[in-house]
Amino acid sequence: MNKDVKTVVITGSSRGFGFCQAKKFKELGFNVVLSATNESNLLKALEELNTINPDETNAVSVVCDVTRREDLENLWKEAIGFFGRVDIWVNNAGVNSPDKPVCELTEKEISTLLDIDLKGVVYGSVVAFNGMKEQGFGQIYNVEGYGSNDAMMTGLTMYGTAKRAVTYFTRSLAKESHELTKDQIKVCRLTPGIMITDFLTKANGDATQIILSEKKKKAYNVLGDYPETIAEYVVPRMIRNQKNDARIIWLTRARALGKFLTARKNQYF
Numbered sequence: 001m002n003k004d005v006k007t008v009v010i011t012g013s014s015r016g017f018g019f020c021q022a023k024k025f026k027e028l029g030f031n032v033v034l035s036a037t038n039e040s041n042l043l044k045a046l047e048e049l050n051t052i053n054p055d056e057t058n059a060v061s062v063v064c065d066v067t068r069r070e071d072l073e074n075l076w077k078e079a080i081g082f083f084g085r086v087d088i089w090v091n092n093a094g095v096n097s098p099d100k101p102v103c104e105l106t107e108k109e110i111s112t113l114l115d116i117d118l119k120g121v122v123y124g125s126v127v128a129f130n131g132m133k134e135q136g137f138g139q140i141y142n143v144e145g146y147g148s149n150d151a152m153m154t155g156l157t158m159y160g161t162a163k164r165a166v167t168y169f170t171r172s173l174a175k176e177s178h179e180l181t182k183d184q185i186k187v188c189r190l191t192p193g194i195m196i197t198d199f200l201t202k203a204n205g206d207a208t209q210i211i212l213s214e215k216k217k218k219a220y221n222v223l224g225d226y227p228e229t230i231a232e233y234v235v236p237r238m239i240r241n242q243k244n245d246a247r248i249i250w251l252t253r254a255r256a257l258g259k260f261l262t263a264r265k266n267q268y269f
């Protein structure tokens, strides 16, 4: 084990934004711990990841369901066991909500969403924070989403509730870290905007298909980007970041306005 090589742990990294971050971190010299619930998807992703920068870095995969705190404790232990340190931990796993008014959601649809999108982030942050406190350094990133800034839309009420809470939780943990660790542990946010991933058309994990309205298709076609593009932008900034409570934003107001003004028309959908 070469303890000089930095390590990143990313939850929900078998595909989508998590996997794209993993590839960029590996390219930039990090050891990577991939994790998600489905082992065969993880192994496929790991095979691809291992083709990147193989002489300088390593990658492993660990099955981890973020709704189970013991899985997250195990993820931390495995990462330390493999690589001896965790420099960056990303609570990336997340699911979309079925496109229905909140009062039509079942108890299971509501609890699945809150368990993954909110409790998963809370448990992941707590486990990473406690581990980083012991090792004396580290950065935690939580992923914001629709609702983090108080935006509201029928069909996204529960998702927005979870993401709004993720934003509050992350900032409040950053404040605690300032008091408890003098900012040795940095608790930060990633704000990716709209990414063209399975997330947009699948809800509750992959349990439900979402039929996109023409209005949503139009918005996604103008504002969306592939997750590779966003990882390319955010990962170097995460690596360079020195600030507690930092927020790394892809889809800034200016960028969104630029996309509308140039009448950018992608044909994703």
Ligand SMILES: NC(=O)c1ccc[n+]([C@@H]2O[C@H](COP(=O)([O-])OP(=O)(O)OC[C@H]3O[C@@H](n4cnc5c(N)ncnc54)[C@H](O)[C@@H]3O)[C@@H](O)[C@H]2O)c1
Pocket (backbone or CB within 6 Å): 011, 012, 013, 014, 015, 016, 017, 018, 035, 036, 037, 038, 064, 065, 066, 067, 091, 092, 093, 094, 095, 116, 143, 144, 145, 146, 192, 193, 194, 195, 196, 197, 198, 199, 200, 205, 227
């Ligand atoms: N796609 C977008 O437009 C968008 C926009 C803003 C924020 N986000 C957020 O970005 C993050 C990644 O989303 P994505 O678009 O890559 O989605 P995705 O569906 O492509 O990937 C989600 C990943 O999370 C994993 N996952 C799901 N449930 C899990 C669980 N219980 N435990 C562990 N892993 C689990 C999946 O296996 C998958 O690897 C999420 O937090 C999402 O809310 C997405």
